[in-house]
Amino acid sequence: MSAVGEQLPQQQVPLTRTFIVASAIASRDFQDVHHDPGLAVERGSKDVFMNILTSNALAERYVVDWAGPSARVRRIKIRLGAPNYPGDTMVLSGEVVAVEGTRVEVAVRGENSLGTHLSGAVTVELPESVS
């Protein structure tokens, strides 16, 4: 059973250009800043950058990888900061901050070379009998 204060193993997310573009398209997000470097620069960004649906997906993935396939995701709450640009690496870290019955809240933070890309919490429901 997880307890408050438990640390999740860190996860490295290499931010390749292909990953940033493929994940935006897989989430049906066709905003040019997520796939067209020229237009991204024109709009004041230094390059294409990861879209928010992917940030949510990575926060979910990180906690579910730890909680196991039985976990049901109940809440993904993130604040966005430094953009995830190609060539960088995001390091995800997490800590259990609340346990209420079968509900476990994990504080999640994703850091890249520019600072904090995302910070927030993912809440999962674990099955009654943890195998």
Next chain:
Amino acid sequence: MSAPAADSTATDPAYEQRLAAFVGTELQPPTPGPDPVNVPMIRHWVEAMELTNPVHLDADAARATGRADVVAPAAMVQAWVMRGYAATVRPTASAGRFQELVDLLAEGGYTSVVATDSDLEILRELVPGDRVSVEEVVEEIGPEKRTGLGVGRFVTTLKTYRDAEGEVVATQRWRTLRFRPQEKPAPAEPTAVRPRPAINRDNAFWFDAAREHRLVVQRCSDCGALRHPPGPMCPECRSLAWDTVTAGGEAVLYSWVVAHHPRHPAFESPYLVAVVELAEGTRLITNLVDLDAADLEVGMPLRLRWLDADPDLTLPVFGPADQED
């Protein structure tokens, strides 16, 4: 009353009222996604996001966790109602409430947008066949604030996701910053000249020679000792008589630092500050160019280059010895 600045809407009560009229209203009426929840789109997502959880594609694995069938990833709820490629590249001119708010914010100068917060609450997992719709209501339009990106307002909305029966499957509180992009100074132009050296009658000869691309070393006319930095008296024999020799430009690295802070607009940080020892024997504080900090070694050979920093200032710098310039 004098005319207000064109973009000064922060204190205009009429503008505030027009913004406030949006609060509590629907920006987007219930809008169904184009396709029901389906396995091909789940597969795209699972592959792109590199998910290893088998419950999204493997029905047996899903059943082993007490589910009836495969389920869509939770964060994917937003994807089912995304407007897609055609509407993104060829937006229709139809003026909905959402566009009205965007236009009103643009009128206030808030032409740029960045999402800052997403709070997604999931009430039930979605399964293939589910038809998801979304509606969006404005919860709050904040007062004008100064942010790191520029002056702007935080707009908070609530998106409600429903299934075909109208049951809520998820809610998403969504906060964006609508802002006036900061006027940026012309990029890459040097914004300052290098700090001026303190030139006086004892050292002016050295900077004068540098402007002619000659690196000179002061020499005592009596005992012949070389000295640097320039000074009026020989530290060996106390003679006040001196002349100069011109250095050949060969040197070795004696010591260095990588300067990160404090930043100065005339320097591209980080930069390398070194003490080099000339073949003639004196040492000189200088900058290294065309070299990476990782490649530096005490004693490595260096070669003189010239930095014409601006019309009034030329300085000797040093680069790798094995590279002809």
